Amino acid sequence: MDKATRSKFLLKTRPTSEKLVDIGFKNIVVAMASMVAVILFCIFAVVYYESTESISRYGLRFLFSSAWNPVTDEYGAFTAIYGTLFTSIASLLIAVPLGVGTAIFITENIIPKYIRDVIGIMVELLAAIPSVVLGLWAVFIMEPFIRPFFNIIYEIFGFIPFFSTQPLGGGMMPAILILVIMILPIITSISKDSLNQVPSKLRQAAYGIGASRWTTIFKVIIPAAISGITGGALLALGRAMGETMAVTMIIGNSNNFSWSIFAPSYTISSMLANQFGEADGSQVSSLMYAALILMILTLMVNVFAQWMVKKLSLKYQ
Amino acid sequence: MNYRSQKSLTYNPSLSRNIGNKALNIISAIFAIISVLPLILVISYVLIKGGSYINLDTLILEPEPPGDDLLSAGGIGPAIIGTFVMTLIASIISIPIGVGGGIYLAEYSKSGKFAKFIRFGSNVLAGIPSIIAGVFIYAIIVSTKILFGSMFSGIAGGFSLSILMLPTIIKTTDEALKLVPDNLRRAGFGVGASKFTMISNITLPAAFSSISTGILLALARASGETAPLIFTALFSRYYITSFEDIFYEMGSLSVLIYNFALEPYESQNQLAWAASFILVVVLLSLNILSRWINTLGAFSKNKV
Numbered sequence: 001m002d003k004a005t006r007s008k009f010l011l012k013t014r015p016t017s018e019k020l021v022d023i024g025f026k027n028i029v030v031a032m033a034s035m036v037a038v039i040l041f042c043i044f045a046v047v048y049y050e051s052t053e054s055i056s057r058y059g060l061r062f063l064f065s066s067a068w069n070p071v072t073d074e075y076g077a078f079t080a081i082y083g084t085l086f087t088s089i090a091s092l093l094i095a096v097p098l099g100v101g102t103a104i105f106i107t108e109n110i111i112p113k114y115i116r117d118v119i120g121i122m123v124e125l126l127a128a129i130p131s132v133v134l135g136l137w138a139v140f141i142m143e144p145f146i147r148p149f150f151n152i153i154y155e156i157f158g159f160i161p162f163f164s165t166q167p168l169g170g171g172m173m174p175a176i177l178i179l180v181i182m183i184l185p186i187i188t189s190i191s192k193d194s195l196n197q198v199p200s201k202l203r204q205a206a207y208g209i210g211a212s213r214w215t216t217i218f219k220v221i222i223p224a225a226i227s228g229i230t231g232g233a234l235l236a237l238g239r240a241m242g243e244t245m246a247v248t249m250i251i252g253n254s255n256n257f258s259w260s261i262f263a264p265s266y267t268i269s270s271m272l273a274n275q276f277g278e279a280d281g282s283q284v285s286s287l288m289y290a291a292l293i294l295m296i297l298t299l300m301v302n303v304f305a306q307w308m309v310k311k312l313s314l315k316y317q
Numbered sequence: 318m319n320y321r322s323q324k325s326l327t328y329n330p331s332l333s334r335n336i337g338n339k340a341l342n343i344i345s346a347i348f349a350i351i352s353v354l355p356l357i358l359v360i361s362y363v364l365i366k367g368g369s370y371i372n373l374d375t376l377i378l379e380p381e382p383p384g385d386d387l388l389s390a391g392g393i394g395p396a397i398i399g400t401f402v403m404t405l406i407a408s409i410i411s412i413p414i415g416v417g418g419g420i421y422l423a424e425y426s427k428s429g430k431f432a433k434f435i436r437f438g439s440n441v442l443a444g445i446p447s448i449i450a451g452v453f454i455y456a457i458i459v460s461t462k463i464l465f466g467s468m469f470s471g472i473a474g475g476f477s478l479s480i481l482m483l484p485t486i487i488k489t490t491d492e493a494l495k496l497v498p499d500n501l502r503r504a505g506f507g508v509g510a511s512k513f514t515m516i517s518n519i520t521l522p523a524a525f526s527s528i529s530t531g532i533l534l535a536l537a538r539a540s541g542e543t544a545p546l547i548f549t550a551l552f553s554r555y556y557i558t559s560f561e562d563i564f565y566e567m568g569s570l571s572v573l574i575y576n577f578a579l580e581p582y583e584s585q586n587q588l589a590w591a592a593s594f595i596l597v598v599v600l601l602s603l604n605i606l607s608r609w610i611n612t613l614g615a616f617s618k619n620k621v
Contacts, residue, residue: 033417039483131543133593276455295445
């Protein structure tokens with residue numbers, strides 16, 4: 001190779017400016033990605049820091065006391081924690097059969113595909129409706145419509161503690177119903193995805209040995225997709241626990257503990273929404289403690305859900 | 318072939334398995350109808366009831382204080398502008414960070430430990446209740462008055478919305494870039510492009526439509542959120558008139574719905590329905606638009 005050719009090739013090194021841009025860009029995107037971790041850490045640190053006063057004063061007693069009195073400065077979040085857990089779990093119990101049933105209906109070929117697609121899109125659009133609009137609808141339309149039915153239940157079964165309050169407007173049961181509407185789209189779309197991921201060989205094998213459609217669904221398809229469905233249900237549970245606006249508008253916001261599902265109650269998030277704006281002093285610290293509990297609850301549920309969903313994708317890919 | 322075996326080859330509706338199948342078909346159809354019913358009910362009530370209160374006055378006037386005038390409650394103009402401004406602030410913060418973070422995950426560290434941790438982190442962040450974002454911003458911005466001494470402000474509201482938008486944008490950017498075939502990247506490197514040139518000229522444009530879908534969905538979610546705003550941006554009845562106004566309380570459609578739905582006055586409630594109409598129409602169109610954009614993409618999930 002003569003000198004001229006060699007120098008031609010030597011010229012083809014990358015200019016320093018381009019290298020700097022390259023390195024700079026990489027560092028910027030690394031910093032941006034790290035923002036997620038920073039924000040997450042900050043949220044935990046700030047909420048924990050703000051609640052230290054309350055944590056050191058009440059400790060675990062906070063979880064089991066339902067006193068909430070800004071005048072005497074006595075705080076306990078039992079009613080709110082019970083309300084959060086009860087409403088979210090009850091709504092999940094109603095929404096899972098509905099959501100999984102809908103998902104099966106739109107993944108099976110019972111009716112033509114375009115109708116199923118329309119149903120699928122409609123359920124997903126339900127997720128796009130803001131929770132405050134659902135709350136408005138619940139307050140003015142759903143609750144007045146459904147109250148007579150609750151009244152009948154109250155009159156017949158009023159001796160059971162669960163139905164022992166007369167339904168008068170906001171309460172736990174309407175909140176549960178609105179939560180069902182809010183988490184249905186999550187359960188339906190995740191169940192639909194996991195049902196669709198089940199290899200068609202399994203279905204054909206089941207049909208081949210003479211299984212009927214629903215035997216196949218119950219004995220083959222659902223067991224194969226169960227971890228995805230469970231993961232979706234857990235994600236929905238996390239969403240239901242943290243759901244604020246619709247629940248705040250319909251649950252009645254009362255800190256008096258009651259076993260009755262028609263009585264006004266509280267969830268942690270509705271308590272935050274109601275009281276945070278005008279709270280000061282040790283009330284803020286107690287609200288932060290409640291927020292910390294809510295975060296830990298949703299975190300546990302979400303991490304478990306992610307682990308479940310991951311299990312399925314490892315199985316069939 | 319005898320009669321019995323011939324009969325067993327034809328469909329016999331009175332067999333228990335066929336009856337069971339029919340019954341379960343019907344039950345699953347009923348479940349699907351129950352699931353779709355709330356959407357139809359909510360949308361039709363919002364469109365009919367809300368739509369009937371929409372006129373020019375409602376769209377541009379400022380809302381009156383509750384109980385002042387029983388016949389008219391003014392309009393929702395400032396709230397429309399406020400929602401727009403706060404969503405804009407949230408987008409200015411979260412779109413660059415989200416897209417940048419997604420680029421890092423998909424282009425620089427596909428399966429490294431740090432990338433796994435960030436993916437996990439953004440899933441966790443997505444699962445954090447929206448009211449916690451409000452509590453967090455209240456603690457670091459509102460109560461400390463860190464931003465030029467302002468307490469409740471539109472910019473604090475924008476910050477809390479950006480926390481909600483961030484995980485969605487990171488996730489969709491990451492997934493959109495992962496769908497771009499590696500051949501394009503190798504071709505880019507092969508002709509001597511640097512990594513930055515390759516990303517900015519080849520992979521980002523290729524994934525553009527999927528990324529914009531994600532951004533639109535995040536925008537739609539953020540503009541309907543209420544919980545993070547009720548104690549960061551609070552509410553204001555007045556139009557913003559200058560740039561400094563973003564450092565003061567700002568109204569938004571969602572907080573207006575929340576506040577006015579709980580007022581005892583009929584005219585305020587009507588305003589809440591009118592605001593829901595605007596919000597639902599905008600959000601549904603954003604959602605449908607994002608679906609449509611997604612189908613345009615060269616590397617959308619359906620095509621690869």
